[in-house]
Amino acid sequence: MTKEAPDEFSRWTKEKWGSSQLPMGGTVPYHTAYAYKTGDWSAFKAIIDKEKCISCMNCYYYCPDSAIIMDDNLKAECDMAFCKGCGICSKHCPADAIEMRRVTR
Amino acid sequence: MSGVRQVVGMTGDEAVAHAVKLVNPDVVAAYPITPQTIIVERYSDFVNNGEVDTSFISVESEHSAMSACVGASLTGARVFTATASAGLALMYEILYVASGMRCPIVLAVANRAFSAPINIHGECTDQLVCRDASWVSLFGESAQEAYDETILSFKIAEHPDVMLPAMFGIEGFIVTHALERVETLSKQQVEDFIPASRIVRDRFCPDENKTFGSLVLQDYYMEIKRQQEEAMQNAFKVTKDAMQEFSELSGRKMEIIEKYQLEDADYAFVSYGATAGNAKAVVNRLRAKGEKVGALKIRLFRPFPSLDIFQALSGIKAATILDRSATFGSPGSIVQTDIASALYGKEDVPSLHGYINGLGGRVLTLPEIEEVYEMSKEYNNIGMTSTTDWVGYRK
Ligand code: SF4
Numbered sequence: 001m002t003k004e005a006p007d008e009f010s011r012w013t014k015e016k017w018g019s020s021q022l023p024m025g026g027t028v029p030y031h032t033a034y035a036y037k038t039g040d041w042s043a044f045k046a047i048i049d050k051e052k053c054i055s056c057m058n059c060y061y062y063c064p065d066s067a068i069i070m071d072d073n074l075k076a077e078c079d080m081a082f083c084k085g086c087g088i089c090s091k092h093c094p095a096d097a098i099e100m101r102r103v104t105r
Numbered sequence: 106m107s108g109v110r111q112v113v114g115m116t117g118d119e120a121v122a123h124a125v126k127l128v129n130p131d132v133v134a135a136y137p138i139t140p141q142t143i144i145v146e147r148y149s150d151f152v153n154n155g156e157v158d159t160s161f162i163s164v165e166s167e168h169s170a171m172s173a174c175v176g177a178s179l180t181g182a183r184v185f186t187a188t189a190s191a192g193l194a195l196m197y198e199i200l201y202v203a204s205g206m207r208c209p210i211v212l213a214v215a216n217r218a219f220s221a222p223i224n225i226h227g228e229c230t231d232q233l234v235c236r237d238a239s240w241v242s243l244f245g246e247s248a249q250e251a252y253d254e255t256i257l258s259f260k261i262a263e264h265p266d267v268m269l270p271a272m273f274g275i276e277g278f279i280v281t282h283a284l285e286r287v288e289t290l291s292k293q294q295v296e297d298f299i300p301a302s303r304i305v306r307d308r309f310c311p312d313e314n315k316t317f318g319s320l321v322l323q324d325y326y327m328e329i330k331r332q333q334e335e336a337m338q339n340a341f342k343v344t345k346d347a348m349q350e351f352s353e354l355s356g357r358k359m360e361i362i363e364k365y366q367l368e369d370a371d372y373a374f375v376s377y378g379a380t381a382g383n384a385k386a387v388v389n390r391l392r393a394k395g396e397k398v399g400a401l402k403i404r405l406f407r408p409f410p411s412l413d414i415f416q417a418l419s420g421i422k423a424a425t426i427l428d429r430s431a432t433f434g435s436p437g438s439i440v441q442t443d444i445a446s447a448l449y450g451k452e453d454v455p456s457l458h459g460y461i462n463g464l465g466g467r468v469l470t471l472p473e474i475e476e477v478y479e480m481s482k483e484y485n486n487i488g489m490t491s492t493t494d495w496v497g498y499r500k
Pocket residue numbers: 045046062063064065066067068078082083084085086087088089090
């Protein structure tokens with residue numbers, strides 16, 4: 001699956017297309033939720049300390065946006081492009097490995 | 106016209122079911138409700154007997170019926186459903202989803218009064234209040250028109266310039282359950298009229314990476330809704346052309362508005378659905394007495410044929426609008442207010458007299474229609490340009 005938006009979609013958003021150009025009925029000619037970078041508005045981000053991680057995968061299952069990825073060593077990692085900063089992972093981490101840090105813009 | 110013209114006795118509901126059978130849609134998802142039930146019952150017989158290839162989805166409510174229709178339609182399927190009254194009201198939320206996602210679903214409405222008090226009989230309010238849902242909306246006067254509009258609706262809805270759902274209504278019991286003469290079409294005629302399968306722009310399937318029903322906020326919502334308005338405007342021409350083609354195919358004249366003895370008329374009845382038959386009968390009676398009166402029947406309600414109605418009523422002194430629908434605290438009856446908007450500011454237009462009548466299946470008899478005609482003339486004589494009355498009830 002591609003992570004990049006096709007040209008048409010980039011142009012649509014960049015050029016602010018109107019009713020005569022936009023695809024019918026708001027159907028997006030674009031990939032699944034995987035391709036939408038929905039984490040850009042979060043006020044917090046989950047910062048994971050891999051040293052502390054005990055690979056229980058609680059965060060992986062609890063994250064409502066599937067933003068947690070387990071790396072090759074089965075340590076949790078957070079995909080910032082999707083993390084909305086809800087803090088659920090942090091609450092459920094038994095090893096206190098996830099710190100919620102405020103995003104400064 | 107090709108093929109042999111066959112004449113069959115059918116009720117309005119049966120006529121719809123038989124017409125859908127010829128179309129043979131991919132999916133029918135429906136929930137039974139009086140007076141629509143026979144449509145779905147007959148159709149499930151066809152499915153059971155292997156006379157059609159349709160997937161019949163029995164659902165637990167009309168909300169689910171329309172939701173299933175939307176899902177099926179997005180995969181590119183040709184979809185039909187039918188309902189009435191409370192069922193249509195329960196579908197209301199999903200009506201907007203269907204049109205917003207540009208699903209050309211066809212919906213037969215057996216027009217029935219709303220509860221409360223509970224009543225199962227004919228009244229068109231259910232369909233009229235869906236006027237803003239971005240559905241093409243038609244009314245039929247008879248079982249024949251029900252049959253014809255079923256087939257026609259698929260043609261209009263699926264046209265690439267329209268791609269909007271379409272509903273057509275026939276009044277509960279008065280049309281749905283009355284046995285009438287219906288001229289049928291052959292399978293071949295319908296196949297010539299409607300393409301074998303839908304033209305699909307966006308297909309909801311795993312091989313096509315597309316997102317349907319995405320969240321669209323302030324920055325794009327209005328543009329997407331504007332597309333629907335343009336599609337509705339296109340539906341005028343598409344409907345006119347489709348009716349023309351259908352007329353040639355069937356040998357039955359079909360127009361978005363039907364004019365009856367209007368050419369030299371001073372006064373006119375305006376109606377839709379089954380009432381139009383009574384209006385024409387009253388025109389005959391009044392003509393015999395020397396009255397210069399005609400009748401206008403509205404078949405296409407959305408998009409509203411403003412210009413055609415203006416042209417048809419231009420030069421008429423007073424129009425008697427027979428509206429079998431209820432509205433409360435409104436500036437006029439439902440169809441009357443649309444006609445008033447269509448005629449506003451134009452020269453040479455009639456005074457408009459709306460009559461809310463026939464609610465819950467109440468019959469407005471021919472002599473009563475003659476009485477309201479006299480009322481309209483009197484209003485016009487004393488210079489009243491717009492009136493609305495409830496008629497045919499005990500005070
Ligand atoms: S903060 Fe919320 S969204 Fe972000 S990784 Fe944790 S659970 Fe997922």
